[in-house]
Amino acid sequence: MQENIYGDYQPVLAEILAETLDKLEEIKDDYQTETGDRLYEHLIGRVKTPKSMIEKCQRKNLPLNVRSALKENKDSIGVRIVCNFIDDIYTWIDIIEHLNNVAIVKQKDYITHAKPNGYRSYHLILEVTYPVADIDGNDPGQYFIEVQLRTIAMDTWASLEHEMKYKHTINNPEMIGQELKRVADELASCDVSMQTIRQLIREDD
Numbered sequence: 580m581q582e583n584i585y586g587d588y589q590p591v592l593a594e595i596l597a598e599t600l601d602k603l604e605e606i607k608d609d610y611q612t613e614t615g616d617r618l619y620e621h622l623i624g625r626v627k628t629p630k631s632m633i634e635k636c637q638r639k640n641l642p643l644n645v646r647s648a649l650k651e652n653k654d655s656i657g658v659r660i661v662c663n664f665i666d667d668i669y670t671w672i673d674i675i676e677h678l679n680n681v682a683i684v685k686q687k688d689y690i691t692h693a694k695p696n697g698y699r700s701y702h703l704i705l706e707v708t709y710p711v712a713d714i715d716g717n718d719p720g721q722y723f724i725e726v727q728l729r730t731i732a733m734d735t736w737a738s739l740e741h742e743m744k745y746k747h748t749i750n751n752p753e754m755i756g757q758e759l760k761r762v763a764d765e766l767a768s769c770d771v772s773m774q775t776i777r778q779l780i781r782e783d784d
Contacts (some may be wrong), residue, residue, distance in 0.1 A: 580683070582749075583629050584629045584632050584633050584643060584647075584648045585626075585629060585632070585645060585648055585649070585655065586642070586645045586647065587632075587733070588648075588649060588710065588714070589626070589629075590646060590722075591709070591711050591722075592626045592656055592722070593626055593671075594709075594711075594722075594753070595707065595709050595722055595724070596624050596625070596626055596656050596658070599624065599656070599658060599707070599724060599725070600622060600624050601617075602656065603622055603658070603660065603680075604622065604758060606618070606674060607619055608621075609740055610674075610735065617663065617669065618661060618662065618667050618670060618671065619660045619661060619663075619671075620660070620661050620663050620731055621661050622659070622660055622661070623629055623658070623659050623661075624656070624657060624658040624659070625656075625657050625766050626655060626656055626657075626780065627654060627656075627657065628632055632648045632652065632655060635652055636652065638647065638764050639651070645714055646714055649713070649714055649722065649723070650714065650715075650723075651713075652722070653684075653685075653704045653723035653725060654704075654725035655723065656722070656723070657702050657724070657725045657726075657727070658724060658725070658726045658727070659726075659727045659728075659729070659734070660726065660728045660729075661728055661729055661730070661731055661734045662728065662729070662731075663730065663731060663773075664730065664770075664773060664774050664777060665690065665730060665770050665771070666774055666777075668690065668701050668728040668729070671728055672686075672701065672703070672728070672766055674763070675705070675726070680707060680708040680709075681705050681706070681707050681708075682705065682707075683703055683704070683705060683707045684704050684705070684706045684723075685702075685703070685704035686701070686702065686703050686704070686761045687701070687702040688701055689701065689702065690733075691695070693763070693767070695760075696752055696756065696759065696760055696763075697736070697740075697760040697762070697763025698736075698737065698763070699726040699729070699733045699736075699763065699767060700727050700728065700733055700737065701725070701729070702725065702726075702728075703725070703728070703772065704723060704724070704725055704726075705723065705724045705725075705726060705727040706722070706723055707722050707724055708720070708721060709722050715759070730770050732766040732767075732769060733770070734765070734771050735766075736759070736762065736763050736766055740759055743755060743756075743759070759767045763774075
């Protein structure tokens with residue numbers, strides 16, 4: 580295994596992430612200028628650390644090499660778009676579907692179909708074309724980005740659930756899990772109510 584599982588592609592991943600975040604911000608600004616709506620509350624991104632990628636490869640029994648990191652796992656680059664309203668999430672999906680040099684290769688709607696523990700989010704795997712040859716010799720290269728889209732309520736809940744998942748000692752984990760599920764359902768109801776109120780307000784325009 581190379582010292583860094585991304586090999587010479589580490590800076591390329593950082594470049595793709597930076598350009599992706601810039602593009603999404605530009606879209607948000609243009610949309611806000613045109614409509615007055617702010618399409619997201621905040622936007623974050625990361626390149627998964629080499630250590631985390633190695634651990635993921637080990638969990639999946641994949642060879643510890645660049646191909647596993649860039650092609651078998653498709654989340655070396657991750658972006659999270661946190662929106663105010665559920666409708667904004669689906670507006671983003673429509674926008675992303677029409678971007679040049681971007682193809683949606685996988686999507687999971689955990690908003691319509693929440694996980695049993697209450698987790699809600701919309702996940703996309705994008706294949707992007709970038710002017711640097713990839714490990715297969717494609718030039719321009721093909722790289723993957725995982726995009727998660729959530730409302731603020733979904734993001735807050737996921738942060739709390741993540742904290743519980745990775746804390747080693749918790750008193751009454753079953754009770755806390757049940758409470759998290761109850762709160763997730765309440766937050767989902769609030770998200771729908773907020774969306775409905777916005778629509779009612781705009782009907783009078």
